[in-house]
Amino acid sequence: MGNIIDAVFIDRDGTIGGNCSVTYPGEFKLFPFSEEAIQLLKNSNIKIFAFTNQPGISRGESTASQFEAELLGFGFDKAYICPHRSKQKCSCRKPSPELLIRASNEYYVNLSKCVVIGDRWSDMLAGDSAGAKTILVKTGAGMDSLGKDRDKWSNMEPNYIAEDILDAVLWLLVPNK
Structure with missing residues (x-):
């Protein structure tokens, strides 16, 4: 990308593992390539933050501390939930x-x-509204975001559309990828 990255914000469900629906801590499985992607960012001394909507917390189905512990265990510096x-x-x-x-x-x-x-689409709009660069991954709900949900964020384009989290990280870190 050519410039210094202060931090990377990564969604949880469908981006680093799981699928389009919420899987609670203890049952959530990372995609096989997610650990490598997180490690590449850590090796580059880039702050890694999880940012995720978890409405099951307000319904009493899990706790914020359970999500935080899981995400920190995956290598995130902090979880914003x-x-x-x-x-x-x-x-x-x-x-x-x-x-x-x-x-x-x-x-x-x-x-x-x-x-x-x-x-x-909500990840892309949050990033765009904050002035951050955005990368949409095709895993999880990514294909729906590009298809049936495209009208929800049609006023902006992601900086990159990646096959998965590893492709996204390699695009960020490897010049001319």
Whole structure:
């Protein structure tokens, strides 16, 4: 990409593992290539933040601390989680950029030097609203985001459309990939 990256924000479900639906901690499985992708970012001294909507927390189906422990165990530096359901009308649920802004304020990262990687239109809009670069992965809901859900984010284009999280990270780190 040619410039320095302050941080990478990565969605959970469908991006690093699982599928289009929520799988709770303890049952969630990473894609085989996700560990390598996370390690490549860590080896490049790039901050790695999870940012995820997890409405099951507000329904009592899991806890934020269970999600945080899992994500930190995968190698993330910090997890930013919206625990609310969409009908709760909170300010932190993606596509709002609030989780990105919180991280920026806490870690003093310049969002214009950050990248959002996710599989949903809401990830792309959150990143775009925050001024970050965006990468849509085709895993999880990625193909739906490019197809039947494209009208939800048609006013913007991701900086890159990747096959998966490893392809996304290699695009970021390997010049002329």
